[in-house]
Amino acid sequence: MIETIYIEDQVANHPRTREILARFPDTTQIHCERYAEIFNRKAQSFRLQKKQPALILAKKHKGFVLPAPETYNIGAKENYYFSHMMNCLYDCRYCFLQGMYRSAHYVLFVNYEDFATTIENKIQKSNKEIHFFSGYDCDSLALEPVTKFLEYFLPIFRKHRKALLEIRTKSTQIRTLLNTEPFENCVLAWSFTPAEIAAALEHKTPSVDRRLEAITKLQEKGWRVGLRFDPLIYSSNYQSQYRRLFDDTLQMCNPELLHSVTLGSFRLPKGYFKSLQKMYPNERLFASPLEESNGMFGYKAKIQSEMFNFCREEILNHIPEEKFFPCHDVL
Numbered sequence: 001m002i003e004t005i006y007i008e009d010q011v012a013n014h015p016r017t018r019e020i021l022a023r024f025p026d027t028t029q030i031h032c033e034r035y036a037e038i039f040n041r042k043a044q045s046f047r048l049q050k051k052q053p054a055l056i057l058a059k060k061h062k063g064f065v066l067p068a069p070e071t072y073n074i075g076a077k078e079n080y081y082f083s084h085m086m087n088c089l090y091d092c093r094y095c096f097l098q099g100m101y102r103s104a105h106y107v108l109f110v111n112y113e114d115f116a117t118t119i120e121n122k123i124q125k126s127n128k129e130i131h132f133f134s135g136y137d138c139d140s141l142a143l144e145p146v147t148k149f150l151e152y153f154l155p156i157f158r159k160h161r162k163a164l165l166e167i168r169t170k171s172t173q174i175r176t177l178l179n180t181e182p183f184e185n186c187v188l189a190w191s192f193t194p195a196e197i198a199a200a201l202e203h204k205t206p207s208v209d210r211r212l213e214a215i216t217k218l219q220e221k222g223w224r225v226g227l228r229f230d231p232l233i234y235s236s237n238y239q240s241q242y243r244r245l246f247d248d249t250l251q252m253c254n255p256e257l258l259h260s261v262t263l264g265s266f267r268l269p270k271g272y273f274k275s276l277q278k279m280y281p282n283e284r285l286f287a288s289p290l291e292e293s294n295g296m297f298g299y300k301a302k303i304q305s306e307m308f309n310f311c312r313e314e315i316l317n318h319i320p321e322e323k324f325f326p327c328h329d330v331l
């Protein structure tokens with residue numbers, strides 16, 4: 001899968017780098033001074049690189065933990081996100097990463113220890129409920145066999161019960177989780193769109209059924225789960241598609257272990273939207289009834305609020321309101 005690995009000089013001897021390189025002995029391995037030389041290079045084609053992305057092993061120097069956008073929350077007042085990786089194995093047409101980065105290569109920041117120090121400092125300084133989100137600039141689990149992200153970060157949060165970790169994913173890489181004792185302050189959150197939409201737009205991702213199988217196995221083991229219906233994608237029969245999706249997902253979840261459900265509209269910053277439109281001139285999604293408002297592209301207000309209200313009502317037929325966290329920024 002990975003044919004080329006770039007290695008920043010300053011992490012060349014990091015144990016995590018050595019472990020990853022040992023796993024891929026047949027790759028072309030190229031040393032570089034700074035990952036930005038490769039990742040931020042001008043005139044790169046995201047689409048061409050996406051066919052065969054390289055892995056870049058790098059060191060992150062600052063911005064380990066950042067405040068989460070205001071609407072990105074599942075009940076706490078203090079919310080942060082952190083990204084051990086940039087870019088994703090999957091290829092969702094609506095993904096903002098394609099508009100945000102010039103390159104499709106995967107950057108893995110191997111200095112997990114620095115992330116952990118910052119996370120622990122934030123936890124110690126906080127006197128509120130505090131939540132941390134992973135999976136903002138990547139899929140948290142998709143590259144788990146390579147990154148060993150969970151192996152490192154789960155024990156950190158297991159120690160700090162007042163902080164909650166959300167691991168957001170579409171992946172079925174759950175082996176580490178099945179081999180680990182669950183703990184209360186960790187939520188495994190799967191994103192869903194209806195099966196027809198996922199098949200059309202979420203390229204290379206596990207099917208909705210396979211994600212549900214993963215959830216079932218993890219709930220049997222005792223893990224808490226979140227469901228993320230984000231982004232909501234319009235189609236002429238969205239009501240029946242989403243009703244079926246809510247029935248399938250919410251009915252099979254053990255209510256005791258269902259931590260939260262979120263709902264978010266499709267929206268992209270204008271600049272990212274324009275890049276995606278240029279990248280996929282024939283993509284139906286970008287020819288949908290969209291409009292710009294406050295620098296963001298999304299569905300026209302009427303469609304958006306009709307869809308949102310329909311989905312909210314459907315979801316609340318299945319779960320109590322205190323587990324529901326709609327993303328309000330677009331209404």
Ligand code: SF4
Pocket residue numbers: 087088089090091092094095096097137138139170
């Ligand atoms: S799974 Fe998430 S991060 Fe990965 S391509 Fe899809 S939307 Fe982007």
